[in-house]
Amino acid sequence: MPQNEHIELHRKRHGYRLDHHEKKRKKESREVHERSHKARKLIGLKAKLYHKQRHAEKIQMKKTIKMHEQRRTKQKSDDKTPEGAVPAYLLDREGQSRAKVLSNMIKQKRKEKAGKWEVPLPKVRAQGETEVLKVLRTGKRQKKAWKRMVTKVCFVGDGFTRKPPKYERFIRPMGLRFKKAHVTHPELKATFCLPILGVKKNPSSPLYTSLGVITKGTVVEVNVSELGLVTQGGKVIWGKYAQVTNNPENDGCINAVLLV
């Protein structure tokens, strides 16, 4: 025993107090009452937090109890029918599994022609101009109102330079410019932080597309070289489309789902 452990040393040499075990037992049994008192008398935020935590505890307890019970009782084992199992009178027929193999390129061409893409969020709320663009008053008497400031998150390219301030109509503030997006691969269920290459389409208006405004539902092109995807021909894929799934101006980050 290390030299500083005075409590343990004393216990080893002199044993416990005469009423130690009794006291301990009673304290533990009193805990039940205290817990119930707390659960009844707490109010406000503390109560909410406490009830939430207690609820989680109870769920765990119930699970373990159920597990213990399962071990004791005997249950009918239901064997799942295996895949492709067929009733006796159909045994003669062969199962037909049709696999249409069309090359990826043809698929893409068809989609482009139709102008329709399969996206996770087909419909999004349209954002009005007053919402997205804020009027900035200029001039000696603050009467001119031709400038607009973008209030949503936007993307500007690498080589972007502002127009001379006297002539720029749309102001995209630096604090709202984002370069990276958190992109989720829907099949891998993994999220990556990938740089944005450009804004493909903003569903609300082509004006926003040209400005690079990113709102919910915007289709954005991202640099996927990190994922290491390769085409059938052996070429490395380094750009893919992704659709934004959150409101970036409220969350401070762009979350998107990769369009495979």
Place this chain on the structure above:
Amino acid sequence: SIIQNDRKTHITIETLSFFLCSFYLVFSLQEFIDITLSKTQRKTPTVVHKHYQIHRIRHFYMRKVKFTQQNYHDRLTQILTDFPKLDDIHPFYADLMNVLYDKDHYKLALGQINIAKNLIDNVAKDYVRLMKYGDSLYRCKQLKRAALGRMCTILKRQKSSLEYLEQVRQHLSRLPSIDPNTRTLLLCGYPNVGKSSFINKVTRADVDVQPYAFTTKSLFVGHMDYRYLRWQVVDTPGILDHPLEERNTIEMQAITALAHLRAAVLYVMDSSEQCGHTLQEQLMLFNSIRPLFANKPLIVVANKCDVKKISELSEENQKIFADLSADGIPVIETSTLTEEGVMQVKTEACDQLLAHRVNNKMKGKKVHDVLNRLHLAMPMKRDEKARPAFIPEGALLRRKAMEVDAPKRKLCIFLFLIPEVWEGHNIADYIDPSIMKKLEDLEKEEELKEAAGEYDSDEESEDEEMQEIRVLAKQIREKKYLMVVESKEKDVHGPRMPRTATKVERKKLEKEMGNLGLDMDNKDDVSRRSRSVTKKRKREASAPPTSKTRSQSASRPPRDQSGLRDAKMVKKTKKMMKNSQKGMNREARKGEADRHIFDLKPKHLLAGKRKSGTTDRR
């Protein structure tokens, strides 16, 4: 490197300070997050409405984000500064911590905490910047929620680091405080040879002694005194004989202590081989760790000699010990059970270490600073005449009367239970076999001296005057004592008034003066009276004024009794006065016109949030 520094004492304090002061505990992850978030909720304003001006709303939410970030930052910085940096502490402790906690893991954990701290700062900065563009309450609120959530997520990844650091902190605070720079004796050897018994005998440390090996699992420290100096004795866990790479944590602690502490090494061997290892094995271990004994005074302790003495051993085993002595290493037989030889080992080791340390200091550079300032002056001989010390005759005679030279010592000898250590001193140092005889001799001397008149006070040297003074002094003392007793008996209720407040009766005054010896015969003599009265007596022309003043001064009643007939009325008026004053006193007012309010805005009424449970009143 640090030891050679000039600020040696300062470094000593630094190395031990983090053991001496207990640093804050490292929260577990859940607690940490809960505490910080609930603190944010309590310590920042909670109410905000949609219709407030937008800058006010922004400021409200920005404050919350910054507050949370500040709390996390502070707490994590405190963790980083509390834990010692392995490069800054004494190499002994650095090595010990490496052995116990794994240097890499330790540094990694602290590094992760640092990273988390920086990330949290960045998150807060980004979101505060974003919030400046927030144009609605909803947007600002969502941003604040996102910011706090991200900070907590960053911290969630540090869960294992925090747990590890908490365990390290707990263990670190329990390490014994070994000063690496002071005089130290280090005990080493195989397990079960008797190292812990030795330290129990020599110091007050209560180390566990058990028959199984590896009872001692960590370093233990004890302190003892020798030659008015404090010595540290360090007990190590036993070392087995295998190469360094195969050693486990417990043995590595012993090796670390051996490697870094500049101490006198006591290699303990078991001559009776009761520890389970033969003497040959013990010798092999000795040889294998011999490189660690370089530059250190070394003593081989042959323990358990009550079971088997060296002379009873076989030839080869005796040769082992002979070889060691021939090498210049003192071999001392001890038995911690019967305590023979323990003291000898102690004194030998301490002397050797002291000599070693003094030698080293003399070789060093700092010695010259001290030596240059010391100078022992011997008077030069003028001529060849011998001038020995001079002792007056009276002193010589007295010296002869006192034959015994033994200093008086308080000895409490219980008949069968003599404690080993009493009040920090080893009783073994003071025990003398012929103590009773010496006591008798001493008592006889005292009787002789008393009979010879040694202790009689010299009364002939005093003259008449001194004796008179002594008698007077005695009288004065008696009188004072009587007065004190009298005044205590008086039993005064209420405040004690000074002597001048009460009137002194004439009779009493006469009596007292008479007691003191003053002549009271001509009491009414003019020359005796006070000045004012005698003067007034002489001026007979102005008799009426004198009589008036005299009568006034004599018979004017005090102001609180004027206008009242008798004592009963006096009492009643007093009561009335007090009753009317009670109300004012209760309100802490001086009178009716006192309208001062001491505390216009009491804090307990006007500060704090209106929490649930107290909203029905303010």
